[in-house]
Amino acid sequence: MKQLINVPETVVADALRGMAAAHPDLTVDVENRVITRADAPVAGKVALVSGGGSGHEPLHGGFVGLGMLDAACPGEVFTSPVPDQMTRAAAAVDSGAGVLFVVKNYTGDVLNFDMAAELAEDEGVQIARVLVEDDVAVTDSTFTAGRRGTGGTLFVEKIAGAAAQEGAPLDRVAAVARQVSESCRSFGVALSPCTTPAKGSPTFELPAGELELGVGIHGEPGRERRGMMTSGEIADATVEALLADRMPTAPVLALVNGMGATPLLELYGFNAEVQRALSERGVVVARTLVGNYVTSLDMAGCSLTLCQADEETLKLWDAPVRTPGLRWGI
Amino acid sequence: MSDRNTEAKWDSNRARHWMAAAARAMTENEQRLTELDSAIGDADHGGNMRRGFQAVTSALDTAQDEGQLTGPGSVLTLAGRTLISKVGGASGPLYGTLLRRVGKTLGDEAEVDPAVLSEGLRAGVEGVVKLGGAAVGDKTMVDALQPAVDALESGFAAASQAALHGAEGTVPLRARKGRASYLGERSVGHQDPGATSAALLLGALAEVAGDE
Numbered sequence: 001m002k003q004l005i006n007v008p009e010t011v012v013a014d015a016l017r018g019m020a021a022a023h024p025d026l027t028v029d030v031e032n033r034v035i036t037r038a039d040a041p042v043a044g045k046v047a048l049v050s051g052g053g054s055g056h057e058p059l060h061g062g063f064v065g066l067g068m069l070d071a072a073c074p075g076e077v078f079t080s081p082v083p084d085q086m087t088r089a090a091a092a093v094d095s096g097a098g099v100l101f102v103v104k105n106y107t108g109d110v111l112n113f114d115m116a117a118e119l120a121e122d123e124g125v126q127i128a129r130v131l132v133e134d135d136v137a138v139t140d141s142t143f144t145a146g147r148r149g150t151g152g153t154l155f156v157e158k159i160a161g162a163a164a165q166e167g168a169p170l171d172r173v174a175a176v177a178r179q180v181s182e183s184c185r186s187f188g189v190a191l192s193p194c195t196t197p198a199k200g201s202p203t204f205e206l207p208a209g210e211l212e213l214g215v216g217i218h219g220e221p222g223r224e225r226r227g228m229m230t231s232g233e234i235a236d237a238t239v240e241a242l243l244a245d246r247m248p249t250a251p252v253l254a255l256v257n258g259m260g261a262t263p264l265l266e267l268y269g270f271n272a273e274v275q276r277a278l279s280e281r282g283v284v285v286a287r288t289l290v291g292n293y294v295t296s297l298d299m300a301g302c303s304l305t306l307c308q309a310d311e312e313t314l315k316l317w318d319a320p321v322r323t324p325g326l327r328w329g330i
Numbered sequence: 331m332s333d334r335n336t337e338a339k340w341d342s343n344r345a346r347h348w349m350a351a352a353a354r355a356m357t358e359n360e361q362r363l364t365e366l367d368s369a370i371g372d373a374d375h376g377g378n379m380r381r382g383f384q385a386v387t388s389a390l391d392t393a394q395d396e397g398q399l400t401g402p403g404s405v406l407t408l409a410g411r412t413l414i415s416k417v418g419g420a421s422g423p424l425y426g427t428l429l430r431r432v433g434k435t436l437g438d439e440a441e442v443d444p445a446v447l448s449e450g451l452r453a454g455v456e457g458v459v460k461l462g463g464a465a466v467g468d469k470t471m472v473d474a475l476q477p478a479v480d481a482l483e484s485g486f487a488a489a490s491q492a493a494l495h496g497a498e499g500t501v502p503l504r505a506r507k508g509r510a511s512y513l514g515e516r517s518v519g520h521q522d523p524g525a526t527s528a529a530l531l532l533g534a535l536a537e538v539a540g541d542e
Contacts, residue, residue, distance in 0.1 A: 075419075078374050079374045080419050081418055082418045107420040107507070107508050108418060108421075108422070111423040143506050145507060148512070198364065198376075218372040220509060
């Protein structure tokens, strides 16, 4: 498998150096692997810190900036960051108003963020934590590590980030984040597997002519494999999986997300089918975002996240944001 | 008991040899661990373990030069702290907690009896079980670690054999913890990478216990 890299060992550091060069609004500590807003700490503002394995870009580093995250901690590819990164990030961005950790529900992320929270609190930083667990493909939650955190992370980071930007205190920002997290449901589909730089070959096998319904963002298996389907059939299966888990009672925000190797042309076509499938089932879409936001290296495929939104949530979604990965209203 | 030096005491040098042997084992088995992990996980375990234990040996070298390693307890505590700081994933905190607990049990003594190290390993595995919430049969490192500590009364070689046996015994299991749990029935038929690396760690211990 050909990859645009130097050597696998420096992939994350190389990307961080590139981010530093491209985005003067960010401070990138390449050695310690922490990305912060250049203007952090922002006086009086609650800070949001997230992080996770690399390979899902622009998540999380691409969402650092005004109205979203204050810091991100990128781990090795598909490996959670370590507590040192998180405590360093928390100390760098805490204005005294406290820090919210946004954590995707994976065993490694949860263990490392928990250890970091303890250490940061020992150093006098007030920490709250929100867990994102939106992937409905995991049905057998009591016999697994629980639902995985995927596309819903973008909604949590954007909406809670807007609340923090407006000056809400830590308990309020955490409450908004938890409400958004609980309102999000995601479902992913893989058309082809991804290749980690360290391994250099696909991390799972998906025969030609088959797709995986319910795939995770690290190539974790989903619910079933089927013969190749049309975009419209995939949209119906995806929407059905989401609505069977939770039927929205209010308009939704929709994220039509590419896994990394699916062209926008196909994603927009898929979005048309998603909107049709939702409309046929009586679901009103308030806002739609189409693009590669929570990726899985070079996996081909897509995911759909629906986030039920009340008026307040919509207002926070529409609030200005200025990050490398998401930017509007400013 | 065939271990020649089973009754020999453990000092800081011997503890460092254990960590060095573990680093060699992880490096030699990197590809295998990654292959196992790509079958039921996310294909990062081999690299993480190699990276982590290499960081451990270099941290120990530095601390040795600075005269900070006064006993086996300080060696293993530093090893654990380094794994927590450098590895990430679930394996960093879990192996880090294991070694830190062992180190804490050994305390500040310049050297300890093998029985004290065994006691430390029991405490370490308890720490892993508490942190990760896994039990025997969940298809995790606990499936190698628990039988190993149960066999410690018969010596480190027996513990290593029990860990190997436990790791092999994860093949028919269905994963209930960690990333492999998402596979459900599809995790059956694959050996757990965490149990495999745990057996390597115990193998390194037996090697150093028997061969010095």
